[in-house]
Amino acid sequence: MEQQSAAKFRENVMRGSWDEAEKSLKELATHTNVPNELKKMQFLLREQRYLEYLQDGKTLEALTVLRQELTPLDYGSSRVHQLSRCLMISGKKELCQMAKWTGKGAESRQLLIDKMQAFLPPSVMLPPRRMRTLLDQAMESQIHRCPLHNVPSAALRDNVSLLVDHTCGNDFFPTENSQTLSDHTDEVWFCRFSPDGKKLATGSKDYSIIIWDVDLDTREIKMDKSLESHPYGVQYLAWSPDGKYLASCGPPDETADEVWIWDVEMGEVKSKFSGSDGDCLTTCAWDKDGKQLVTGGIRGQFYLCDLDGQRLSEFEGVRVQCLAFLGDGRVLAADTHHRIKSYDFSDLTDGSLIQETYPIMSFTCDRAGRYALINMASQGIHLWDIEDKVLVRKFQGLEQGYYTIHSCFGGVDEKFIASGSEDYKVHIWSINQEKPVFRLVGHTKTVNCVHWNPACPGMLASVSDDCTVKIWTTKDSPDELPSSRRSSCHPQWEPSSNGSSSNGYHC
Numbered sequence: 001m002e003q004q005s006a007a008k009f010r011e012n013v014m015r016g017s018w019d020e021a022e023k024s025l026k027e028l029a030t031h032t033n034v035p036n037e038l039k040k041m042q043f044l045l046r047e048q049r050y051l052e053y054l055q056d057g058k059t060l061e062a063l064t065v066l067r068q069e070l071t072p073l074d075y076g077s078s079r080v081h082q083l084s085r086c087l088m089i090s091g092k093k094e095l096c097q098m099a100k101w102t103g104k105g106a107e108s109r110q111l112l113i114d115k116m117q118a119f120l121p122p123s124v125m126l127p128p129r130r131m132r133t134l135l136d137q138a139m140e141s142q143i144h145r146c147p148l149h150n151v152p153s154a155a156l157r158d159n160v161s162l163l164v165d166h167t168c169g170n171d172f173f174p175t176e177n178s179q180t181l182s183d184h185t186d187e188v189w190f191c192r193f194s195p196d197g198k199k200l201a202t203g204s205k206d207y208s209i210i211i212w213d214v215d216l217d218t219r220e221i222k223m224d225k226s227l228e229s230h231p232y233g234v235q236y237l238a239w240s241p242d243g244k245y246l247a248s249c250g251p252p253d254e255t256a257d258e259v260w261i262w263d264v265e266m267g268e269v270k271s272k273f274s275g276s277d278g279d280c281l282t283t284c285a286w287d288k289d290g291k292q293l294v295t296g297g298i299r300g301q302f303y304l305c306d307l308d309g310q311r312l313s314e315f316e317g318v319r320v321q322c323l324a325f326l327g328d329g330r331v332l333a334a335d336t337h338h339r340i341k342s343y344d345f346s347d348l349t350d351g352s353l354i355q356e357t358y359p360i361m362s363f364t365c366d367r368a369g370r371y372a373l374i375n376m377a378s379q380g381i382h383l384w385d386i387e388d389k390v391l392v393r394k395f396q397g398l399e400q401g402y403y404t405i406h407s408c409f410g411g412v413d414e415k416f417i418a419s420g421s422e423d424y425k426v427h428i429w430s431i432n433q434e435k436p437v438f439r440l441v442g443h444t445k446t447v448n449c450v451h452w453n454p455a456c457p458g459m460l461a462s463v464s465d466d467c468t469v470k471i472w473t474t475k476d477s478p479d480e481l482p483s484s485r486r487s488s489c490h491p492q493w494e495p496s497s498n499g500s501s502s503n504g505y506h507c
């Protein structure tokens with residue numbers, strides 16, 4: 001609690017009792033360590049009094065304050081000159097503009113108190129809006145500890161009670177299999193939402209790419225078009241940052257020797273890129289401007305090309321498993337030596353970044369380019385801090401041998417990760433916990449890829465060897481937060497193979 005003199009000063013300022021405020025200020029000044037600070041505080045207090053007199057049309061009283069109270073302080077001479085010119089102003093608007101002041105009232109008086117607090121220790125006078133700050137911190141702490149929190153904090157601010165601990169149920173989590181899309185005729189290997197979340201692209205062993213329209217309001221997905229010119233299955237897809245183009249790659253065999261760049265709106269191939277003879281291009285990534293593309297494969301080729309399919313640069317002898325293009329221009333590449341290295345095509349330099357002990361089957365980066373999520377052969381998923389080059393967390397629970405399975409970041413503020421698995425389930429973790437918070441059941445064969453809609457934290461897509469695309473959504477709109485739904489979650493535990501309870505949720 002703040003001292004009584006501080007509370008009295010605050011009260012006098014807010015009432016405009018300036019003489020009493022001056023007395024309270026002298027009491028407060030005994031708590032400052034720098035003698036000159038009293039003069040600064042007196043100047044601010046008298047400046048407020050002077051300006052309020054001017055706004056009220058009390059020119060003589062304002063002139064008295066200027067001559068007998070502000071000027072004798074011998075402080076802030078340039079500000080005093082500016083204030084003296086305000087005597088020539090008649091309107092409130094002009095006065096506020098010249099003085100850079102918000103006008104007489106609670107707002108300007110509170111700003112004055114906030115400035116005063118900067119001269120006093122917190123034990124004497126509480127910092128501005130300290131109680132609100134503490135309440136916000138308490139709310140953020142509870143949200144951070146909530147393993148199922150998938151609602152923007154702003155939506156909760158008026159609905160969270162600190163009388164009980166905050167815990168989310170699964171109503172706002174994508175656990176409902178709202179649609180099963182069966183238009184592919186063979187295994188579906190990859191899926192990716194467009195950057196604006198309004199399109200979904202899926203690639204299949206049936207040689208086709210299907211573009212789906214996503215209605216973000218109803219969360220329904222409908223087929224837009226099928227791109228069927230591929231001479232081989234589609235293993236990897238990458239949207240350009242503006243969502244205009246889609247790059248596609250094939251599986252790791254001798255026929256998949258090209259990257260195709262599609263004009264999505266037109267539904268036709270804009271260009272193709274092929275490297276040297278015998279190349280096998282199985283992965284790609286766009287730069288932040290969408291004007292360049294990196295591509296490579298496990299046969300030792302690694303290229304940079306443009307939208308027209310023209311080769312711009314290359315690295316020799318790099319057997320690439322997966323790629324990412326960071327915002328600073330660096331390219332991250334996972335290779336067959338169980339590592340991720342950083343490459344700079346501008347000067348053809350490289351450097352070691354991450355070293356693992358088992359094969360890296362795939363990886364992805366968060367939007368900020370700070371973290372890498374790595375699917376390891378037989379080792380689960382590892383989360384790495386790219387900047388600090390440290391392993392942050394190992395996520396457990398999924399089954400993955402040497403098949404390529406793709407995981408993703410997602411949810412509000414990318415606080416969750418999701419991955420497919422060879423146990424036919426979609427596994428979801430809170431980024432702060434090693435064990436899954438959900439296991440989504442529905443597919444009947446290996447789930448090869450999952451992707452969270454970047455524009456809708458309540459929508460997730462998964463694709464499987466069972467030839468289907470499943471769309472997972474929330475029970476209710478994430479924009480709605482009725483108080484009746486703010487109850488603790490009641491998990492349904494999924495029995496593990498030995499009959500004991502696993503640490504996930506059966507949805």
